[in-house]
Amino acid sequence: MAHLYRSGTHPQHWFAYTPASGWVIFPAKVNGWDDRRKAAGLDPIHLREVPLWMAFNTGLSEDAEAADLRSAA
Numbered sequence: 863m864a865h866l867y868r869s870g871t872h873p874q875h876w877f878a879y880t881p882a883s884g885w886v887i888f889p890a891k892v893n894g895w896d897d898r899r900k901a902a903g904l905d906p907i908h909l910r911e912v913p914l915w916m917a918f919n920t921g922l923s924e925d926a927e928a929a930d931l932r933s934a935a
Contacts, residue, residue, distance in 0.1 A: 866917050867909040876917050877901055877909060888920065895921030 867877040875887050876894065888898035895917075914923055 864914060864922060866912050866914050866922065868912050868916075869908045869910075871905075871908050876920065876922070877904065878917075878922055888922070890917075890920070892919045893921050 864878055864880045867879070869875070869877060872887070874890055876890050877885065877887050878898075879885050883898070883900075885901040885904060886898040887901040888894045917923060
């Protein structure tokens, strides 16, 4: 299951943690999930978990749903 985070130090990006990918950062834009990259050196004091639906249209929700369906099969 994916977890979504915001950071006050990176307002134009989302952070996510997924078991398959680990920590990633991606642009807060339409289809931004396609531009994700590994995130390193994260300071948890700046991260706040937010509902997954907040990243609608980025592709994360769709990818997370597909992964959930694959693991349930």
